[in-house]
Amino acid sequence: MLRVETGRSWGGCRGGSRRDFLRVGMAGMGSVGLPAILGAKAAAAAAGRPTKDTAVILLWLDGGPSHMDLYDLKPDAPAEYRGIWRPIRTNVPGMEIGELLPKQAAVADKFSILRSLHHDNGDHFTAAHYVLTGRGGPNGSNTAGKNPGVGAIAGALCGPRKPGIPPYIAVPHASSVGLRPGYFGGSYLGSRTNPFEVEGDPSARDFRVRDLHLADGFSLGRLGARHDLRSGLDRLRRDVDASGILDSMDSFQREAYSLVTSDAARRAFDVASEDEATRELYGRTNFGQSTLLARRLVEAGSTFVTVHSGGWDHHWDLEKGLTSRMPEIDTAVAALLTDLDRTGLLETTMVILCGEFSRTPRMNDGGNGGAPRSMGTPGRDHWGNAMFALVAGGGIKGGRIVGSTDARGERVKDRPITPFDLHATIYHVLGIDPTTHFLDHSGRPVPAIDRGEVISELF
Numbered sequence: 001m002l003r004v005e006t007g008r009s010w011g012g013c014r015g016g017s018r019r020d021f022l023r024v025g026m027a028g029m030g031s032v033g034l035p036a037i038l039g040a041k042a043a044a045a046a047a048g049r050p051t052k053d054t055a056v057i058l059l060w061l062d063g064g065p066s067h068m069d070l071y072d073l074k075p076d077a078p079a080e081y082r083g084i085w086r087p088i089r090t091n092v093p094g095m096e097i098g099e100l101l102p103k104q105a106a107v108a109d110k111f112s113i114l115r116s117l118h119h120d121n122g123d124h125f126t127a128a129h130y131v132l133t134g135r136g137g138p139n140g141s142n143t144a145g146k147n148p149g150v151g152a153i154a155g156a157l158c159g160p161r162k163p164g165i166p167p168y169i170a171v172p173h174a175s176s177v178g179l180r181p182g183y184f185g186g187s188y189l190g191s192r193t194n195p196f197e198v199e200g201d202p203s204a205r206d207f208r209v210r211d212l213h214l215a216d217g218f219s220l221g222r223l224g225a226r227h228d229l230r231s232g233l234d235r236l237r238r239d240v241d242a243s244g245i246l247d248s249m250d251s252f253q254r255e256a257y258s259l260v261t262s263d264a265a266r267r268a269f270d271v272a273s274e275d276e277a278t279r280e281l282y283g284r285t286n287f288g289q290s291t292l293l294a295r296r297l298v299e300a301g302s303t304f305v306t307v308h309s310g311g312w313d314h315h316w317d318l319e320k321g322l323t324s325r326m327p328e329i330d331t332a333v334a335a336l337l338t339d340l341d342r343t344g345l346l347e348t349t350m351v352i353l354c355g356e357f358s359r360t361p362r363m364n365d366g367g368n369g370g371a372p373r374s375m376g377t378p379g380r381d382h383w384g385n386a387m388f389a390l391v392a393g394g395g396i397k398g399g400r401i402v403g404s405t406d407a408r409g410e411r412v413k414d415r416p417i418t419p420f421d422l423h424a425t426i427y428h429v430l431g432i433d434p435t436t437h438f439l440d441h442s443g444r445p446v447p448a449i450d451r452g453e454v455i456s457e458l459f
Contacts, residue, residue: 116403162301420452
């Protein structure tokens with residue numbers, strides 16, 4: 001394992017730190033997923049499948065954002081359903097979204113909305129696993145992930161689009177329902193396929209990605225000497241290895257070394273070098289600057305980048321929660337689509353905004369099982385029977401509504417769409433064969449997705 005000293009942050013019993021070293025390249029090499037990944041790559045090459053220069057940015061609203069208040073308002077429904085806010089017009093004739101999204105309304109021609117997404121489950125863990133992995137399995141009593149996340153598969157199969165940058169990155173971290181990396185992780189593909197977690201607050205004045213900086217006294221020359229020594233030892237071992245795994249390990253070591261010594265990676269992560277007008281466009285918030293950093297990372301060559309926003313479980317105080325949170329989401333999403341379009345990256349970068357489920361169409365009384373308003377003002381509870389996803393870029397046409405819900409927003413009315421279909425669409429954008437198989441922990445072959453069709457109306 002290549003290890004790079006990065007300084008102390010937590011003292012152990014031997015005076016060391018669990019952040020004293022950057023462990024790169026070898027984590028998870030013993031996983032059953034490694035041979036499967038190598039085999040899948042080889043099969044794709046043998047089949048002559050073209051490599052697409054495309055990327056994905058997933059903006060994850062952890063906890064479940066309400067479709068009824070954001071992208072599928074029902075102004076004619078009874079008051080306890082239609083909620084607090086009214087729909088507003090967008091720059092696309094006939095397309096309306098919530099009044100909390102005025103900046104997105106001005107760029108609606110750049111995105112489309114899936115209004116009939118559903119998986120019919122209200123458990124945070126089951127729902128998040130469905131949306132992020134395309135399969136069920138976990139629940140509140142057994143939260144362990146069962147399958148790799150879509151980003152882990154994309155990063156493993158596609159790799160980075162340019163050298164010297166991680167293929168799969170989480171900004172500022174990967175978290176699903178409080179689990180890290182949770183269902184964003186590689187599961188049986190091995191921890192090597194987990195996202196590179198940036199950590200920290202990109203809007204902070206002193207923000208830096210610690211793992212890309214060497215500790216005092218540890219020079220690139222010393223790092224290079226260790227790399228050369230390790231490479232020589234690996235060459236000796238490869239002479240007696242028939243499996244090819246050591247060759248792949250050497251490849252991963254080179255990727256790790258390239259990351260740590262890469263000027264491209266350090267420049268991409270240096271969000272402070274962005275011009276002030278662009279930083280203001282995204283908003284000087286954690287989410288806004290994280291979204292800007294995501295754009296810089298796909299521009300630098302990363303294939304799949306996630307941006308995390310927590311705190312969307314509004315069982316009460318929905319009005320207060322959305323009023324405070326939506327401006328930063330509205331600003332960042334509108335800025336990202338505008339910026340990607342301006343730089344020519346929107347055509348090759350798919351953007352997704354979603355959470356694990358939605359909220360109940362009927363508002364509650366704010367009691368959460370107790371007396372009315374005992375917890376706060378009214379909110380909405382868990383709802384997986386009707387939810388939304390905003391999608392854009394990567395060849396997706398903007399200004400479209402796919403599917404609809406009934407008059408009260410409770411159920412899908414037409415064109416039902418599942419997370420399987422969303423994953424099939426992601427794989428289509430990235431050029432990944434969805435029938436690609438991997439071996440799980442038991443050695444059983446498992447396809448990237450069990451079912452699902454590309455959402456053709458988007459293209």
